[in-house]
Amino acid sequence: MHFTINGRAYEADVDIRTSILDLCREHLGLTGAKKGCDHGQCGACTVLIDGRRVNSCLTLAVMHQDDEITTIEGLGQIGDPHPLQEAFVRHDGYQCGYCTPGQICSAVGMLDEVAKGWPSHVSEDLAAPLLDDGEISERMSGNLCRCAAYPNIVDAIREVAQAEPEGRTADEKDAAMIGEVLA
Amino acid sequence: MKSFIYEKADTPEAAVRDIATDGARFIAGGTNLLDLMKLQVETPAKLVDISRLDLATIDDAEDGGLLIGAMVPNSDLAADPRVIANYEVLSRALLAGASGQLRNKASTGGNLLQRTRCYYFYDLASRCNKRSPGSGCDAIGGINRILAVLGTSEHCIATHPSDMAVAMRALDATIVTLKADGDRRRIPIHDFYRLPGDTPHIETVLERGELITHIALPKPPSGRQSYRKVRDRASYAFALVSVAGIIGMESGRIANASLAFGGLGPMPWRDPAVEAALIGQAPTIDAFAAAADALVADAKGHGSNDFKLPLARRTLIAVLRDLTGA
Structure with a gap:
């Protein structure tokens, strides 16, 4: 194949x-x-x-x-992480890390769904959903975290969702520090 | 998982030809079938891949309704602007089910045909008439919190797990099929599912090798629509009780009512007596209570699911209050 x-x-x-x-x-x-x-x-x-x-x-x-x-x-690559990987590090969006690759892939897909205007179970107006914390939690409910890092996962995803389209939200000092940690 | 022969169908006609061998099954999204194959609850000898058939569009129908291709993923159906605008109950029901990942993969046709989540159906060490006809039912007298209180038999108390199908029932959807002999037929959803009786392994009227190609929705109903789901956690869980409701008001009275229920029966449940108790009535708590009484008149708990009778009453009344503003 x-x-x-x-x-x-x-x-x-x-x-x-x-x-x-x-x-x-x-x-x-x-x-x-x-x-x-x-x-x-x-x-x-x-x-x-x-x-x-x-x-x-x-x-x-x-x-x-x-x-x-x-x-x-x-x-993402070592030294060049995806913005969501950076945000998960910055917000401590994991403990053991086992669910993290799935969380991040899911969040990438989820944010694309939001960009397409797809509603969720908690959207009051199905035609114009707004991405608040309740929406992030609902849309990420297919990803379990047995360490229960959920609040920090939501923080990380919210930060990337709110970032300017062309930029990453981390300041340069943060990004450099994270690069060192991952390297 | 047992091994199988794999064939990919390019057309619906080829698919119904390819399926004509013993133990062959269609696979579309596979989110339920592969789960069951891993457990060897399902052991197909052959999988016919229908996921790439040209049946993934939602088209306007001549009668003012929609013709939904059987391969349309649940996510896409829920997000379609026409569904959101005119069939909100369907969008809400889809979004109440499963997870984002599963909805991206699960097909409209497959959702109608998903199997029960009865614990005993999944457990090969248990007796189950649905999985192994004639073996008995360990759910009766067992742990049956999630199982049915309406339409059951002494052979099976399984629930149908779909949210989408409950909305489809409230909307009077029609299932369009292609049969192995090339004939097409249109099956109203109220004729599509079968009660368990003494053959709980036969769940629909589909014939062997018959392929769902489309689901047709009639023109949008008048009135307000909602889907309310009660479950053990706030997201990503099957319904204990769900209600798909469509209520139209005229001159302060209920003019039309369509109510379908999940979590209560072996099929998406609908009872004309519930709707008859409402039509022509002013939206009062007494009228709602009469409808709720009609719903559970023949309901029977099996121990750990006894709570579903009062829960169904209360959920229906809450939905009616919401839809009528009472």
């Missing part, structure tokens, strides 16, 4: 039952996406397929050979 993951082409000879999660973790060395429940209940395996967030554990690899798959490895 052939795949496009994080802009790179891969060939893999895998069992027909292989999920995108197992493909990435067990066959391609992309271990960023995590296996939590393996049943679509925890969100730790969240990746983006053609820009849409999905549970990679409930996704057969064979069905997505012609799609663009993006994992956490494709969002």
Whole structure:
């Protein structure tokens, strides 16, 4: 089978039952996406397929050979983190970190949904949803954090959501410090 | 997971041809089927991939309604401006279900066909007439907090888990199919699901190999619409009780009422007696209580789900107050 993951082409000879999660973790060395429940209940395996967030554990690899798959490895690099990665560090949006790649991939997909004007369960006006903390919590409810870092996750996502489109919200000193920590 | 043969269908006609072998199943979003396959509750010998069929658009229908392709993801349906403007109950119901990730993947047709979340259906060590016909039902007399109080039988008390289907029932949707022999048919949603009786493993009137191609909504109903869901946590949980309501008022009286319920029965539930108790009435607490009494008249708790009877009454009354401003 052939795949496009994080802009790179891969060939893999895998069992027909292989999920995108197992493909990435067990066959391609992309271990960023995590296996939590393996049943679509925890969100730790969240990746983006053609820009849409999905549970990679409930996704057969064979069905997505012609799609663009993006994992956490494709969002940020060491020394050049994604704005959400920076914000999670700055706001301490994790404790053990196991759910974090899924949280960040999910947040990227979620903010794109917000940009498209998609409503949520808590939107008062479905035609014009506003992104407040309640909206962030509801829209991120498919990502569990057993360390319960939820308030800080919401803080991190809110900061990126409110950032100017062209810029990152971290000041340069912060960004440099985070780069050092990650390096 | 048991292994399977995989085929990808390019057209609906090819899909119904490919499905014509024993143990073959369609797969679209796969969010429910793959979950069940991992547990070997489902063990299809062959999967026919219908996810790329050209059935992912929402089109205006000639009768003023909408024709929704079966492959439209739940997210896209919930966010469609026409659905938001004219079928708010459907958008609200979809958004009350699952998570953002699952709604991005789950299809409209698949949502109608999702299986119960009864604990015993999922547990291969338990007896379940739905999973293994004739084996018995461990839910009856067991832990049945999430299970049904209406339309059950001595063989099965499973609930249908969908929120979307509850709204579809309130909206009088029609399921459009393509049969293995090439015939098409239109099935009103009130005829689509089957009560469990002594065959709880047969959940719809679909024939073997019959493919849902579209869901048709009639022209928008008059009046206000809402979907209220009561569950054990604020998000990402199945309904204990849900109500899809559409109420139209004229001259201070209820002119039209359409009420469907989730979490109560083996199918999205609708009872003409509930609506008859409301139509022509002024929106008073007495009228609402009469409708709620009609809803639970034949309801039967099974122990740990007894609470659903008062919860269903109260939720219905709350929805009616909200929709009528009473």
